[in-house]
Every structure is written in structure tokens, then in C-alpha cells.
Amino acid sequence: QLQLQESGPGLVKPSETLSLTCIVSGGSISRSGYYWGWIRQPPGEGLDWIGSMYSGGNTYYNPSLKSRVTISLDTSNNQFSMRLTSVTAADTAVYYCTSQVATVDRFDYWGQGTPVTVSS
Amino acid sequence: QSALTQPASVSGSPGQSITISCTGTSSDVGGYDFVSWYQHHPGKVPKLMMFEVTKRPSGVSNRFSGSKSGNTASLTISGLQAEDEAHYYCCSFAGSGTWVVFGGGTKLTVL
Helix, strand or coil: CCEEEEECCCEECCCCCEEEEEEEECCCCCCCCEEEEEEEECCCCCCEEEEEEECCCCEEECCCCCCCEEEEEECCCCEEEEEECCCCHHHCEEEEEEEEECCCCCEEEECCCEEEEECC | CCCEECCCEEEECCCCCEEEEEECCCCCCCCCCCEEEEEECCCCCCEEEEECCCECCCCCCCCEEEEEECCEEEEEECCCCHHHCEEEEEEEECHHHHCEEEECCEEEEEC
16 A cells, blocks of 8 residues: 655745655555555645656646656655745645546545645 | 636535535646545545546545546435545646646535
8 A cells, every 4th residue: 555745845945946745655656557656635715736757757737837756766765856946826736645546537646635735 | 727627615514415516627626637635624634535537545545436527527325324424625637737736625524
């Protein structure tokens, strides 16, 4: 059973870069057929897919965030990360790391979520 | 504005059945059989309830069922229980350019 746990700063200043890491236990992030990614939920709003990275290396990003986001895998530490540049108040949200298993719509595993506030 | 349209709220009494719709376009819901549904209780982690339109993950009650007709997918919950009260989100593959889109969410109230 996979377990995911996010880590990162709870507060980021406007225009700075948000960096989050997801530590994976219970299985290797190198396993075939898995996607590793991020979803966020702004206060009072719905779920917003940020992006996903296949274990083989391909990345897929929300077109609205593509110019600002990068997802990468760290196989040596069995974790993956997200960087979101030039943040604004609109990026304030709970950020979840996720794993999609086998099919793109199947977000099977979720981290507990980490709240991030963008404020000076 | 979310790419997929869901009703803001639905309600039902215990024991009844309800259906939550999720309307997209031929570029997402209508074009692929990759539609999933998530149950989200406040303060908890979203839980996968259905994937590939009609498939239930292990451990999800068979009171939950999924279907699709044209550009609209639906989640039906039969035999409503108090514990079903939550927000429900649909999700669809949207092709190689957009990839994944979510609906705006539906708040289910069990009366």
C-alpha cells in the first residue's frame, strides 16, 4: 500500500517560488505504470489538477500553469517534487501529492495535503 | 470556471437514490472512457470512488455506480446513508494537450 506525504513551507511571499516534496513509502516511484503528480484546492473552491509525471519520465501539466510549474522525480530518495514560480495570492491552496495508477483518471493515492499561503 | 460542469448541490433522504451529473464536451468526457469520481469529506483526503466510468476500486460500496451518455457522465448513489454526505468531484482525461480536467464539485446533503 503506497503512502504519500507532502513537505514544504506553509507560507510563501508573492513573486517567489513554491517548492514542495512528496515522500513515497510502500513502493518504488520507478515502478512502471504509475504517474506521480500534484493537485490543489484553493479555499472554498474545487480540485485543480497541476500536473503529473510518468515513472518513465514524460511530464504533463495543466495548460494554465505550464509556464510556471515543474515536476521532477528523485528516484534515489523515492520522492518527487513540484516547483511553482512567480506565485500570487491565487496560488494559496491545499496542495496534495498524488499517484495515478495505470490509467490517467485513476488518482488512487493521495497525501494528507499541505496548506500553502501566499502572502507578504 | 471548471472545465466540467456539475450541479452545485444535490440532496436526498436516507435510503433514496441520487445521481450527480458531470457534463463536458466531446474533447473530454464524450471522447474517452476515462472518467473518475472522488468523494471528499471536509478536512479529509479525497477518495477515489469510480474510475474508467464504471469501475469501482476495491473497498468501495456497490451502492455507488457510474455511467456515461454522450458528453455527460453520472455517479449514482443508491440507498443513501448519512456517511455519504460529502463533496463529489468528477474528473476526465481531456486529450494529450489538456490531459486532465476536474468538475467544480457537488455538495451532497443527506436530509
